Amino acid sequence: MAPDCEVDGGVSAPVAIDDLRGRLTHDAPLAKLVWFKSGGRADWLFEPEDLDDLRVFLERLGGKLPVMALGLGSNLIVRDGGVPGVVIKLGKPFAKIETRDDHVVACGAGAHGILVASTARDAGIAGLEFMRGIPGTVGGFVRMNGGAYGREVSDVLIECDVILPGGNLVTLPKADLQYTYRHSALPDGAVVVAARFQGEPGDPEAIGAKMDEIAEARENSQPLRTKTGGSTFKNPPGRKAWELVDAAGCRGLQMGGAQVSEKHTNFLINVDDATSADIEGLGEEVKRRVYEHSGVELEWEIQRVGRP
Template structure:
């Protein structure tokens, strides 16, 4: 882990050496050198403005699409709490949602207000900050289809509102700087019947439950679906399956039997095992089909230290 960091005063909560495994879906990985849970957006702005510019900063949502490596994350991990989980109606079809609000909260609030078109967010296991950054999507829709604008805090502490066109969205990717923290987003749907919206949400929920290992320690979709012209129309899970990887295991990590684009922690897997299994799957798919799968899951932090390596104490 990196050298000692001089931290500005905050109104929120700062924790040294905070274990991240309990905060991510895989339940594996090392600690954050510092975990910062800001009281509000002004607290976050002031902190980042006064924090030394060389200190790395990473935002953490629900930790659903993330491998935290076993050596931990140097610098500061920012986690948005309840203060950032508000959802407010702006008009009959538009909502402002805090960066810490879950996809379930956003879609349920939209349903209650008779706003259709946001049902797919029910199936994204993360927060607004995460799926705005990643252009999250499912069931034929993506964030770019409903986003009007988002507000971010840059590494400099500057607060900026970015319109949809400024985000440079492509498949599961945006042009947002790595250290930018999404503190809110405005989504727009269309008028709908709450009962019909609820029925669609239930259909999505049942489909996910039937096809994905939701009750396992997993990280969601592991690899991006390759462009059809490269894969011959095959999705990532089909390529993984055809490469003979269904059920493939490395230590405590396994390719899901239920959905082959999911890796699962069967018990006490390390992040090293999970990532190495993913790389082995990529190798087998490349050998078998010529298609090079791209990771969709973010992998952050440092590898586990080799035996005998000295570690700098967290201060």
């Protein structure tokens, strides 16, 4: 067993681990890894040392167990019963960012949106400022067509590198992802490991000013320093989810330790040691009240994973 590989005593690993260089943990707590600070454990948590380590692990796993990639955990409810199979946590080895010719920004899937935008700014590359306003990492942005302040990943993605269940590393052009609003056609169990974004020439000072505007807008309108999960519901066509929630009288509504934010009604917050059942239940109650009030069926934007 590699010295960095951790497996609790008496538990058989799901794959041969003698030459894996990453960290494999059984029954791993996930609450500390997600913004809501709630939820159960992963059957297995694998933190690969690098791309080859991840590829070998997934090849050996051979699709025998479900696989879920985890970034910052910023738009995620991990249910209290935990997550079956394997959670893949991509760390620093997957967080590199570099600028290339023709105003291309190449990123690892673990790169934070704010650092992608900042790197582009410093290189005089415009068009990626919106990533300053998305809490999360590139892998999640690519999978969910992340967006904010009038732009989304489908506007700038060239291609992404993905390891498919079974361990095959493939490069997928944007067209293959069949993007729609906050959705892609990436199959379950596929792990995004890198992406290339197309920017355009710009003035670093102007780019920085736009990023500052985005940061200020977030600060003024969103409950940033709370245990939250970002935007809860997708905006229905031609409508704003927060307006529908507010009109249905849900501002400040509480269930257990979970509450609809007073500051931004499309945010749920953990105010008093909420369980994930509290948070998800509150979201479902908000959906019910909105439908009863306006006839609009809200759709979850936050991803909900695991066993109830």
